[in-house]
Amino acid sequence: MHRVAILALEGVYPFELSIPQRIFSLAAGADGEPLYEVLTCGVSRTVRTNAGFSIMVEHEIDVIATAHTVVIAPFTGAAEDVSDWLPAPVAEALARLSPGVRLVSICTAAFVLAAAGLLDGRPATTHWNEADRFRRMFPKVVLDADVLFTDDGDVLTSAGVASGIDLCLHLVRRDHGAEVANRVARRCVVPPWREGGQAQYVERPVPAMADSSTSATRAWALERLQRPISLQEMAAHARMSVRTFLRRFRDEVGMTPGQWLTQQRVELARRLLETTDLTVDRIAAEAGFGTGASLRQHLTAALGVSPTAYRQTFRLTEPAV
Template sequence: MHRVVVLALDGVYPFELSIPVRIFGTAVGPDGEPLYEVITCSVDGGPVATSADFAVAVQHAAEAIDTADTLVLPPFICEPTGDRDWLPERVAAALRRLRPDARIVSICTASYVLAAAGLLDGRPATTHWNNAEHFQRTFPNVKVDADVLFVDDGNVLTAAGVSSGVDLCLHLVRRDHGSAAANRVARLCVVPPWREGGQAQFIDRPVPETATATTSETRQWALSQLYRPITLAELARHARMSVRTFSRRFRAEVGMTPGQWLARQRVEYARRLLETTDLPVDRVAAEAGFGTAASLRQHLTGAIGVSPTAYRQTFRTIMSTARAS
């Protein structure tokens, strides 16, 4: 039986700690036989403090990693630096116990541990979108993709924030035993067997502003006009500048062209409408200035990887909860 070992480090987040045992522990074959054995260990076999107001007692020490076919690292409270000495030696020693033919998985910011141990050098990887820029600065040799839910690079796999650990564990069940087994787990855990898109759909992308931005007033005006076409010449006239001067100042202040900025603002406005209203998709497209549902679909898919309908379905539970409260 495939053995999954979960290494709990001090400050571990309880939800993510529970993901491997919930997903792999639920996986069974056609005759109901368990497909995985899941055990949890700490570095020394002692209790582990969590990010909450309780600790977790585990039954195994780091020696359990010797027998792991898959090692999973959930995230924990930490303040990593760019110095690889940040990783405690006892944690690094625990990771070195893993067999060369075994695979290793990080969930959320546990990717920092893999990177600090040198396991992600030259590899593609992901982490929580809110930490992606810091992660890339800290470990420039890692090929960071902040938009995806997880990265499968053979025997090294990384998941993005929080619940994407569910997506990655289901992916491993699917990879090991096929879609039918993964779908059975998803049904029993009441989660989708496969989520469309990546974590890009959850990223808040505010447009940078500066206190002395000379195009700020025109940008505020443009936000009130998103429902209709707005030309560059019209923007320049509102700012009382030539088109050339306006374009140069706009890019210096915002970091993108006026056209790129308008497209992003239309996408962000469409996202808010899809999240918070029941307007038909073609009406959302009109309100956001895309004209047609097809145009909205093209721009939204290009920006965050999902269609308007799929995006709305993702946030339907959030909307229902908000209305109920």
């Protein structure tokens, strides 16, 4: 079984610490069998949180040497303290990890991975409020402060706080397919994936008019993914000029309308590949890609696999009704 070790350091944030345990523990196969073994560890068995109480963890930090995925939760002072000082037990434990172990940071825990030299030359993200500090401290890291999470294969980082949910669901989806991840999301009463990046949460003036959102147009577009949808058509539906619509869409979603439409079509194609017997060409048409060749191009760009390979990996035993 895939073992996930969650590292709780002094001053850990309890909410973020609980995210990976909750998400991975709920992931189950078709017969209800657990798909992950989840262990929580610390430098010591008693860990002080930032919430006025301490917790007892069941394992010491050495357990991460046996894990397939290691998740580091954020803790008080992570952004200030670890630039030139990393707790020796943490540095030693990270140095002993076997090649191929998947490293995951939530929120400002990216500072720990960066301080250990594990993010040099790699894409990463952290809480948007700490992005400038991160860039100054770790100029070798390719920081993207606009996304909810980054996936560089064996090293993944999430943005602030609840984006850890997005990243953990992404890992379940990557390991076991969208249907398993969707079931976990439903149990947690959260969306299977959120639109856009953390740019939409950066502090900015609130729009004056409540009816200026592009959400109604996004809902309208989701019902019409099978056909071409132009920027002009979306702006007209929202009763905005193209320029205004594009600006507000980016502010709300964190990406352009074209990027968003492609993302939605890829997600629809994934669900159809997992849950139906439709041909690749038919799925391409249903998802709005037009041809099987176009679907293959977009799916390979997004996931690194062809539609056929994806279906063989994540196909359900019975088509969903």
